[in-house]
Amino acid sequence: MSILCVGSVALDSVETPFGKAERVLGGSAVFFTAAASVFSPVRVVGVVGDDYPLDELAFLEARGADLSGIEKGRGESFFWAGRYHYDLNTRDTLETRLGVFADFQPKIPDAFRDSRHVFLGNIDPTLQHKVLDQVDAPEVVACDTMNYWISDSRKELLSLLERVDILMVNDAEARQLADEPNLLKASRWIRDRGPGIVVVKKGEHGAILFADGWAFFAPGYPLEVVFDPTGAGDAFAGGFMGHVARTDSLAAEDLRRAMIFGSAMGSYSVENFSVDRFKTLQEQEIYDRVREFREMTAFEFRMEERHA
């Protein structure tokens, strides 16, 4: 199953305690696609300026990503520069230049309109609506958003949620959206407004999926070196949706595995700058990490203990 992915295709300049990368591949659509394309073909829609090194995206095409939906605009590509603090949990944005992204009006190519799986990266909810309007019969729509849209485009976002199956946000965004500090209550509030599934990403603390009457928790993988946290949430979304599309199933058992594959891809993402880790990532490494996740969380429960 191909996934339609709409989001930013950007250039990032990143400083971490471990080094510096200048004008490297970034943006939600790029991180998502780098992770998702391991599992399923991805159809990418976005916009870049005339300064974008499109040839560097060739490794995604080699894995089955269709980049024909990336428009070339006149001007500069979306540019973000940031510096991470010593503990890598906080960062300062040094510069944001929207460039051609400021006037982005997603146009879904005819060949992409039959997509049944859709990932709406973090863009204006009005545009997210317009993307869905151009898809014939979307069956599984996953969506990301951020604090800015939650406060400033609340009405549009709430009406969008009625068309969304899986909302993927971080814990602060879930709390802000529901105006509720308790995550369990916040996720119920959100689920009452459309998305049957809410995935809350908590960075180093892992991720929780809330669904109808059940929840699933994936831990953060304890890495010795977090090299660059940029894009980890989008890589998580890519691993998750890639697995959802591959299995073409929203059954609980498949969603549990999707959470773990998402966590594995998020954890690999931060091992190098940009999407560099995905260029060398071997399938076996993914399965090895999934197995480690199981070893980190599995325990036996013996009923005879009750009477010990």
Next chain:
Amino acid sequence: MSILCVGSVALDSVETPFGKAERVLGGSAVFFTAAASVFSPVRVVGVVGDDYPLDELAFLEARGADLSGIEKGRGESFFWAGRYHYDLNTRDTLETRLGVFADFQPKIPDAFRDSRHVFLGNIDPTLQHKVLDQVDAPEVVACDTMNYWISDSRKELLSLLERVDILMVNDAEARQLADEPNLLKASRWIRDRGPGIVVVKKGEHGAILFADGWAFFAPGYPLEVVFDPTGAGDAFAGGFMGHVARTDSLAAEDLRRAMIFGSAMGSYSVENFSVDRFKTLQEQEIYDRVREFREMTAFEFRMEERHA
């Protein structure tokens, strides 16, 4: 196996968004014992003033806790007053009066000296040393500490670690102790100084156990209402050590289960003020929650997926 527990026996006045409790049972030894005594007998050493409602501890004795090591001093009991913020993740300390606890010199009764399992609650590391000096042949020593001792009694704490098997601290304390933001590296630094096992408590984000070549992650239980977070870490330690003592084993499989039983007891602790939830807690409820933890984290990994 009986556990020797040395720590504070206090009175707490607590305000949360859900209500207020005045001068209720508190202190690390009380929360620890309330949770641990479900699994193993506990021998408690501490000190109270002449204002302490010792009869309210009777429910612990009924479950096999031996309170004969609680000294009665002249003066006031250790008193703490605090107010939790709206999101319950932060709190203000309104008042701390050490009372008789200021001059606490733990005396281990003769009948307790053969204890093989020891829990050293968060007190001056010099006193924690003196406790161990009075135990014949401690085999499994677990220890808690806090930022104050880490900075101001560092030398004593580091020499104590050589005598400790399991260090149980929160993530900020682990990072401070090792002066290292990365938890995996911090836990290795600590493990190199004595404790073969480091348990890092992360509140609502769960807990991680680091041991030789493996790690285990227990999620935070997603509660609809966190009524009063006070003592959750000590209740976690109680469930963990209670299970360790009951199984008399530090095998990986038993430690994994201990993490889950600790998490279950921590999650029940916050459902009411003080140790009130433990007064009514039924064995079946504990096993139900352990089963929920498994449902929240278990996933199947099918090798055939590799070639899907």
